[in-house]
Amino acid sequence: MPRPIIVFDLDGTLVDTAPDLLDSLNHSLAASDLAAVDETGFRRFVGHGGRVMIERAHAAQNKALVAAEHDRLLTLFLDHYTLNIPGKSQPYPGVVAALDRFQAAGYLMAVCTNKYEANSVALIGALGLSNYFAAICGQDTFAFRKPDPRHLTETIRLAGGDPHSAVMVGDSQTDIDTAKAAGIPVVAVDFGYTDRHVREFEPTLVISHFDTLTPDLAERLIAAAR
Numbered sequence: 553m554p555r556p557i558i559v560f561d562l563d564g565t566l567v568d569t570a571p572d573l574l575d576s577l578n579h580s581l582a583a584s585d586l587a588a589v590d591e592t593g594f595r596r597f598v599g600h601g602g603r604v605m606i607e608r609a610h611a612a613q614n615k616a617l618v619a620a621e622h623d624r625l626l627t628l629f630l631d632h633y634t635l636n637i638p639g640k641s642q643p644y645p646g647v648v649a650a651l652d653r654f655q656a657a658g659y660l661m662a663v664c665t666n667k668y669e670a671n672s673v674a675l676i677g678a679l680g681l682s683n684y685f686a687a688i689c690g691q692d693t694f695a696f697r698k699p700d701p702r703h704l705t706e707t708i709r710l711a712g713g714d715p716h717s718a719v720m721v722g723d724s725q726t727d728i729d730t731a732k733a734a735g736i737p738v739v740a741v742d743f744g745y746t747d748r749h750v751r752e753f754e755p756t757l758v759i760s761h762f763d764t765l766t767p768d769l770a771e772r773l774i775a776a777a778r
């Protein structure tokens with residue numbers, strides 16, 4: 553019987569990275585004379601990586617964005633973000649205790665994120681969480697990324713798990729759509745980065761704190777999905 557696996561999204565799920573993503577986004581937007589984005593506006597932009605955040609910020613200000621400028625701003629964003637890791641980012645309340653619970657229960661654990669892999673590995677390392685994860689897969693690890701379900705199923709395979717004994721935990725429609733397309737139960741946290749309540753995207757379950765996430769709950773979700 554393969555070890556069950558729990559796969560976590562990163563930004564807005566395991567780690568509150570909003571303050572640093574916002575700082576780096578505004579650092580890059582300032583280089584093209586766009587107005588700074590505020591915390592509220594920012595939530596509409598996250599979920600698909602830095603390139604899409606920049607694109608959405610321009611669209612929100614009705615500013616054109618040619619490819620060369622997009623590339624220039626993405627480089628500014630990534631250089632600034634990479635240099636500042638871990639910055640102000642912190643794991644959400646209850647995350648470490650939850651990772652300990654699943655580790656003690658013999659679960660495999662992995663991260664499936666649309667953040668670049670190198671920055672994801674660096675951030676997780678800087679926060680002292682590397683030892684929990686058998687795989688950390690970013691938007692550039694494979695030739696596909698969330699909401700493509702293969703990003704999730706290949707992360708599971710890389711970690712040595714079985715998609716039939718897996719649960720996904722995420723904060724956005726992207727995560728929920730990815731898991732549902734893979735036929736994998738998905739727990740949505742309601743404290744992440746989405747401008748609509750996650751229940752609208754019909755996850756398997758919504759939680760408001762990591763204390764609710766237990767191996768018993770995961771086992772029930774895996775059994776019910778079979």
Ligand SMILES: O=C(O)COP(=O)(O)O
Nearest residue numbers: 562563599600601665666
């Ligand atoms: O970096 C992003 O835009 C989203 O990253 P996530 O998939 O970890 O939420």
Ligand SMILES: [Mg+2]
Nearest residue numbers: 561563564723
């Ligand atoms: Mg997220």
